[in-house]
Amino acid sequence: MAPTNHQWRKLKNLLVQSVTCACALLVIAPLALVFFHLARSGVGSVNLDFFTHLPKPVGEVGGGMANAIVGTFVLLGVAALIGVPVGVLGGVFLSEYGSSKLNWWIRFAADILNGVPSIIWGIVVYALVVMPMKTFSAWAGGTVLGLIMIPLIMRTTEEVLLLVPNGYREAALALGITQWRMIVQIVVRTALKGIITGILLALARVSGETAPLLFTAFGNRFWNHNLSDPIATLPLQIFSYAISPYDEWHRQAWAGALVLLLLITAINVSVRLLTRDRFSRHGH
């Protein structure tokens, strides 16, 4: 009886192991499918023209999304201008200054903001920026993305700052270094890689936002020469091309999706490279 019992246990173990393994592998499968499908459908339209030319009018073959690619980076720049300083400094406050009661409310608010659907951010910015300016604009689009980034960056900054051992703070204060210098030169410097990682992940997250940009950045078939005018972005361009009835635009949309995915992958890979030696000791 004992041996069969033993074998049955081994079988159960194998069963559980295979089921959990299969579930874990399911994470990889969609990514592989997305990549494969995008590459097959999009790679034919990704060429030099795609990166250097404006969209062609309906009916003409070719053209590119140069304006949308540049527009995506412009919007990320405007967003970073708003999101990075507010997010990082807010995170510094949470980690280094705030009282526990105030911090609880700020964290609570930040966590709720992190869960707010992006289209609601779009409506808010439409009311706050687009209506007063009486035009869709890069400013409005960048503002939306920046606002979405603030709670993300604030929480990651707080978390990496809290990982800095208190011994460093005490050592700095015991040298007669003032608190703000200690925070900037010791604590933030020690956690800098983590903070940059948080910023990059927030940028990666908002770079694919579409819904809130529909009525803020709006999109543009031409170059944007003024941040107070509407601006094209990759997700917007993909959206408008994908719902069009033209095969050529569909091909362009696939290409745009592939480029956008590669862009986000590039950000994630750079995060990996940045954090690779984060916990290893320096100099070995």
Add this chain to the structure above:
Amino acid sequence: MAIEIPAMTTDQEKQAPLQPGLKTQPKQTDTPAPSSAATAVTVRDLSVFFGTNHVLQGVSLNIQARAVTAIIGPSGCGKSTFLRSLNRMHELVPEARMTGQIRLFGEDIYARDVEPVIVRRRVGMVFQKSNPFPTMSIADNVTVGLRLNGVHNRAALGELTEKSLRMAALWDEVKDRLHAPALSLSGGQQQRLCIARALAVQPEVLLMDEPASALDPIATAKIEDLILELKKEFTIVIVTHNMQQAARISEYTAFFYLGELIEFDSTRKIFTNPSKKQTEDYVTGRFG
């Protein structure tokens, strides 16, 4: 001294009459009697509270200049709190408050117009766990206290780096790799680097909170030798759990128990002929 932090210069001028010849007075080679030596720190009726928790109760003692004073006692007796109250580090605990008086060479360090930052430049500290700044090189760790207080004269900083590392008995081991990361050093070297870092701001008193308790016996011996060397120039207060260590390196020993100073006397007296029963029980290992 070659460099002074501006604020420190004024402090030292102020205290000059009360501290006759701290820098010029001949080296004391043997243990002075408490009454004959200069007093560095005067503690009067010190009580410290963390919220409603009364951590230190009515402590009064005089810490002698250029000598080693050891603080011993079982865990939770207030040793570390006492040490931290000497450079106002205990104030980092949000609900901390204190009553009583602490004078550093005659000057009330809790006076209303005295900033903790200034106190800490005069009273340096070395912690139990060595904590060199991981983003900085060996040399940068030594000079960080000066650089972040506005000293940028490269020649002076370089000179001070060597001087401080020599005082911390680390110079010969690191002189060829001053720009290597501080974390590339061994544990004992890191602790001596922290001592060099504390010495570089030229404090008058050096507080050490179990500086060797995380180190192996060889590294511990080096730290102890260093303390014996440093007391020729600095006033040292050391918290230790190791009574042999207290007996080896200190001139005076204070025994704390449950937040009270039970006995304070010369180390010889505390370890050979204590006046109080509790002290005797503790130093002979009957409790704690």
